[in-house]
Amino acid sequence: MNRPESENRDLFAIADLSHEFGISTRAIRFYEAKGLLNPERVGGTRVFRRRDRARLILILRGKRLGFSLRDISDYLSLYDAQSQTAQTKLLVAKVDERLSLLERQKADLETTIGELREIKKLAGERVGA
DNA sequence: ATTCTAACA
């Protein structure tokens, strides 16, 4: 009983994170190469702390939402220095844009889900399921 | 066994 589930640990090896989030170590190194992660180094080995883990969670969420690594990178900057620059405003614009797209897709999905349920219902009655 | 960099797909 030694592997305290990540929630309590402080240090993580690249393998720990890749296993926990189901991504390759290559992907993690890739995110670092792109500047999204900055793990410490002990010798030449990467040592991730909770901060890095938290950022990785945000990166993966951003990916699921369809953001590019570039956008996610900018987004991550907000968590560090709350610089209210032109860059930040431009980012807010991108976020609004994505937000609109997601809202539309959400509405479309709900409409489609409703229609499919109706079709299923009618089909079921016809078959007498 | 594990991780690292670099290079090519």
Added chain:
DNA sequence: TGTTAGTA
């Protein structure tokens, strides 16, 4: 990003 090679 996956994979492979050659290390430390």
